[in-house]
Amino acid sequence: MIPRTNFDSEHEIFRASVRQFFQAEVAPRVMRWREQGVVDRDIFTRAGEQGYLLMWAPEEYGGVGIDDMRYEQILQEENYLHGDPGLCLTLHSRVVAPYIGKRGSEAQKQRWLPPAIRGEKILAVAMSEPSAGSDLAGMKTRAEDRGDHWVLSGSKTYISNGLLADLVIVAARTSGPSKHSMGLFVVEAAMEGFRRGRKLHKLGLDAQDTAEMFFDEVKVPKENALGDPTEGFRYLAEALAVERLQIAIGSIAHAQVAFDLTLEYVKERKAFGRPVGTFQDPRFRLARMRAELDALQCYIDHCVMLSNAGRLTAEVASGAKMLATELEGRVIDDCLQLHGGAGYMEEYRICRMFRDARVTRIFGGANEIMAEIIGRGLGLDERKLMKPQPV
Structure with missing residues (x-):
């Protein structure tokens, strides 16, 4: 290491x-x-x-x-x-x-x-919606200005900390100068019209309370709007780089734990009278994992320092999230394979880790979106490249 x-x-x-x-x-x-x-x-x-x-x-x-x-x-x-x-x-x-x-x-x-x-x-943020996922441009939840308060209507889903949250920052469309005009509103648990839906049953992350939320004409005081109620889209976009770095930090840590567990397992587990780790395939797999984990950990550690300096860009954070979550998936899949049949048993931690890891390539922006962000940063933006040229 x-x-x-x-x-x-x-x-x-x-x-x-x-x-x-x-x-x-x-x-x-x-x-x-x-x-x-x-x-x-x-x-x-x-x-x-x-x-x-x-x-x-x-x-x-x-x-x-x-x-x-x-x-x-x-x-x-x-x-x-x-x-x-x-x-x-x-x-x-x-x-x-x-x-x-x-x-x-x-x-x-x-x-x-x-x-x-x-x-x-306890805090939560509500962005994703049943019909739009994390596509903020497709958001339907609205907040209407009623003079001395806002009226919030709509629904959200896949909300982490959804059951425990006392304060939920809700993104909602507002009337403004842009089609992207939206605001961020702090909804408090006791507000009339705010209701939590099901605790969602997931493939993994069993201990995380992920829930639906419904807002039926919730009266939100003006003092519960954060910043400019038409600039929420920009606020969310600016915060996503740090959120994606957090996902990358967690993913590489998760993969490292899986590697450590598996290295110990193949030293102790025997097949044909010798430790599993002494066979060429496990040795080569673990050698490649070790090199890839080291390389990506250096990248993520550098991103952390860039964040501290206020220099972390959306493209770099998207790259960290994309690469870390993909490596996490590959490493944990290989580690489960090296556990053999035991890896498929819930009593073994690697089985639970395999389930927990799958979502990281989806939440915080699917990895396909991360690739789009990086590609646009390279100047590969259809809107710019396909612009009609002057005659």
Whole structure:
């Protein structure tokens, strides 16, 4: 394994603390969470007590004021190693909360950031819709301006933290100067007309509470709109690079755990009187995995540093997400194969990991969309290349 150079001594001290937290507070509960289909709510407050939520938030709101993605990266890596990918602390902290931190008024930040930092208010974001998936241009949920409030109507699906969330940032179309005019509205759990639908049963991520949401003329106060209510499309687009980097961080961590489990397994498991790992095919497969994991980990670590410097582009983040999730799928598939029949048994962790990994090539933008973003960044945009030429 190639040595990683982007962490210093403070990060390693932090990692030791985080590892202890996940081993003590999360690992013993994972199987029960997977059976019940949702994590225990108190894990958010326990993480908040340790200062692990919204670490970027300034001290005046109760945060620790450390806007360094490497700390979030460590949290993810230790969660994949000792916890479960269904525990969405990163979604809460690094995907949803920044909409409030960057777009919220001072009053909104004072109201919502402190309880989110303490884990008392769990956050979710609602973009995907039943008929449009993650196609924001096809969104049908609307918010109508009624003078002193907004009226929100529509439905959303595939919402992570959907059952536990106290605050949901909902993307909705608004009347504005552009066909893409939309706003971001903070819907609170007790608002009249807001209803959660089914807990969706998924192929994997058994511990993650993924749900439908319905908004039946929900009266949303004007003070619950984030930023300009016609600029939501831009706000979402600007945040997607960090979200896709988070997916890449998780995917490479997941693949690394699968590799480590399998390396130990093939050393111990015997066939024809010798360890499975001594046969050429397993050795060659694992050798290639090791090289690919090292190469992509270097890429993702560099992306983390670019994010810290404010230089992470949509194209680079899309590349990280695409490559990491595809490698995750290949590595875990190979690792399951090397477990033989045991790999198909639910009692073996690699079986559960195989199911959990499949969605990462879909959520956060399907990998085909990632390729489109990268291709357009290369200047391969049909709208530009097919423009009529002057006579």
